[in-house]
Amino acid sequence: xxxxWNLSPLYPGFxxxxxxxxxxxxxxxxxxxxxxxREDAGNGKEKLEGLLARYDALSGKLDRVGSMIFxxxxxxxxxxxxxxxxxxxxxxxxxxxxxxxxFSRYLASLPDLPELLASSPxxxxxxxxxxxxxxxxxHLLPPEMEKPILTMQLSGGEAFxxxxxxxxxxxxxxxQEEQLPLSAIRAKASDPDPDVRRSAYxxxxxxxxxxxxxxxxxxxxxxxxxxxxxxxKGYDSVLSMTLRDTRMSGDTLNVMWEAITExxxxxxxxxxxxxxxxxxRNGLPFYDLFAPVGRFSRTYSxxxxxxLLLDIFGSFAPEMRNLMAEAFSHAWxxxxxxxxxxxxAFCSGLYDLGESRVMTNFTGSLSDxxxxxxxxGHAFNDRQxxxxxxxxxxxxxxxxxxxxxxNEVFLSAAMRKNATPEEELSLLDxxxxxxxxxxxxxxxxxxxxxxxxxxxxxxxxxxxxxxDRMLKAQDATYGDGLDPDxxxxxxxxxxxHYYSTGLHFYNFPYxxxxxxxxxxxxxxxxxxxxxVPVYCSLLARFGSGSVEEITRSVGIDVTRKDFWQQAVSGxxxxxxxxxxxxxxxx
Numbered sequence: 001x002x003x004x005w006n007l008s009p010l011y012p013g014f015x016x017x018x019x020x021x022x023x024x025x026x027x028x029x030x031x032x033x034x035x036x037x038r039e040d041a042g043n044g045k046e047k048l049e050g051l052l053a054r055y056d057a058l059s060g061k062l063d064r065v066g067s068m069i070f071x072x073x074x075x076x077x078x079x080x081x082x083x084x085x086x087x088x089x090x091x092x093x094x095x096x097x098x099x100x101x102x103f104s105r106y107l108a109s110l111p112d113l114p115e116l117l118a119s120s121p122x123x124x125x126x127x128x129x130x131x132x133x134x135x136x137x138x139h140l141l142p143p144e145m146e147k148p149i150l151t152m153q154l155s156g157g158e159a160f161x162x163x164x165x166x167x168x169x170x171x172x173x174x175x176q177e178e179q180l181p182l183s184a185i186r187a188k189a190s191d192p193d194p195d196v197r198r199s200a201y202x203x204x205x206x207x208x209x210x211x212x213x214x215x216x217x218x219x220x221x222x223x224x225x226x227x228x229x230x231x232x233k234g235y236d237s238v239l240s241m242t243l244r245d246t247r248m249s250g251d252t253l254n255v256m257w258e259a260i261t262e263x264x265x266x267x268x269x270x271x272x273x274x275x276x277x278x279x280x281r282n283g284l285p286f287y288d289l290f291a292p293v294g295r296f297s298r299t300y301s302x303x304x305x306x307x308l309l310l311d312i313f314g315s316f317a318p319e320m321r322n323l324m325a326e327a328f329s330h331a332w333x334x335x336x337x338x339x340x341x342x343x344x345a346f347c348s349g350l351y352d353l354g355e356s357r358v359m360t361n362f363t364g365s366l367s368d369x370x371x372x373x374x375x376x377g378h379a380f381n382d383r384q385x386x387x388x389x390x391x392x393x394x395x396x397x398x399x400x401x402x403x404x405x406x407n408e409v410f411l412s413a414a415m416r417k418n419a420t421p422e423e424e425l426s427l428l429d430x431x432x433x434x435x436x437x438x439x440x441x442x443x444x445x446x447x448x449x450x451x452x453x454x455x456x457x458x459x460x461x462x463x464x465x466x467x468d469r470m471l472k473a474q475d476a477t478y479g480d481g482l483d484p485d486x487x488x489x490x491x492x493x494x495x496x497h498y499y500s501t502g503l504h505f506y507n508f509p510y511x512x513x514x515x516x517x518x519x520x521x522x523x524x525x526x527x528x529x530x531x532v533p534v535y536c537s538l539l540a541r542f543g544s545g546s547v548e549e550i551t552r553s554v555g556i557d558v559t560r561k562d563f564w565q566q567a568v569s570g571x572x573x574x575x576x577x578x579x580x581x582x583x584x585x586x
Contacts, residue, residue: 023089242503247396249547275483293426305364319383336361342496391543403517406520445497467490475487
């Protein structure tokens with residue numbers, strides 16, 4: 001069985017004539033799009049239809065070429081051929097951004113845009129996306145500044161983002177007289193041996209000290225650039241820019257955080273109960289956050305993990321099972337940690353192929369199986385989106401985490417049904433580990449990023465200051481649930497989300513996704529098979545409206561605090577059950 005993903009459906013290789021032609025023709029396609037915009041052919045339906053066709057074709061080519069380069073580098077950071085293509089692609093990407101803004105300005109200049117969109121089937125099919133592009137024209141960079149700023153980003157934020165990924169994927173950590181990739185060290189966090197977990201945690205922190213200086217420069221530069229760009233685009237903050245870009249109101253975010261903050265003391269009860277279970281008396285050390293408890297500490301082979309997921313998700317919908325079977329049998333998944341491979345996990349949709357690619361660092365733990373289910377949830381969402389025009393497949397970050405988190409909740413609930421109390425304790429722990437990450441830890445990340453952006457107005461933050469601010473954020477959310485002597489000051493270097501130049505505050509979407517997914521799971525519990533087509537239709541529409549509009553379409557009002565409180569209450573019920581089992585009172 002192939003445990004590395006197969007990218008040949010994109011291109012057979014970097015020396016493939018089709019790849020070389022697509023890469024080299026990007027600039028010409030962009031120039032042709034600009035020329036079509038300038039053509040004196042009136043501003044009627046035919047011109048707009050032609051521009052839409054060119055824009056769609058250009059987007060597809062950029063997606064294919066970019067996927068080939070970035071997916072290769074994600075698992076082979078020093079791949080010479082992929083690295084050699086990077087500069088050409090990034091330059092084309094920046095020029096494509098300029099073309100997109102020119103298209104936005106053109107759309108905004110059309111006084112009869114609503115009528116034009118309604119006059120043609122191809123235009124009306126993507127009316128939401130085109131209307132949104134026209135609205136965004138009010139927050140574009142000034143035309144005379146756009147080209148130089150986009151070009152400078154290549155040697156600014158983009159370069160620092162790439163450097164961070166290189167540092168992360170190539171770092172070798174000293175561990176018990178050998179050197180291991182950072183991803184392999186982090187995978188030991190769920191090892192059943194407490195000495196292994198503790199020693200790996202200490203080795204990880206020592207490893208980050210090797211790269212903390214360049215990492216701090218990367219983070220400072222990227223966030224400083226974000227502040228500058230948000231101001232130039234007419235936003236009052238980076239967060240305001242992110243909320244506008246992700247189609248969500250600040251009111252929705254605020255009521256979600258209020259509900260989560262109110263629940264933090266109750267969530268810490270789980271951490272303290274787990275700490276006592278593992279013999280700790282001063283809160284849970286960070287290195288034991290992912291420690292297995294109970295009698296479900298077995299590990300799985302990759303083949304066993306596949307069978308488990310196919311059996312469980314077959315009970316949800318044949319379409320889900322078929323998607324997973326296709327991913328396993330057609331080499332969509334890059335499985336194992338190895339030198340040069342990035343840590344963590346992600347899913348990347350390949351729209352033109354009707355496929356996805358999933359990267360994970362599988363070592364056989366129950367957490368790894370949950371991660372696999374999570375990423376395959378993204379792939380299922382991608383499959384639904386492929387039913388829509390490409391222009392309607394750009395979805396808000398927070399909705400993007402819905403299908404993935406739904407799968408985690410579904411997996412946990414399915415495995416608990418016939419479990420013994422000891423097994424249930426382990427399964428509850430696995431689910432609560434994820435909830436702690438997506439609520440408590442994500443809240444700390446939001447506080448940290450907000451703090452860093454505000455502090456940068458005064459000075460560039462040193463690595464020590466970044467560590468101190470991270471510990472402050474962790475204290476605000478984990479509180480006495482964590483042992484203050486064993487927290488994780490380098491979480492700012494660990495999480496790649498901070499280093500994205502286009503997705504700032506890529507943290508709250510996970511909290512949103514966790515709670516929204518739990519609400520959808522409760523719907524499935526009540527409605528069963530009747531809910532599946534509703535769910536699939538919902539996923540397909542994620543790129544077709546604001547967050548509030550999309551969620552309201554299934555009867556959920558995310559602007560109301562009581563929705564979030566009700567969603568959190570399900571997690572708190574799991575905390576209560578865990579505490580009873582941990583104390584032997586169940």
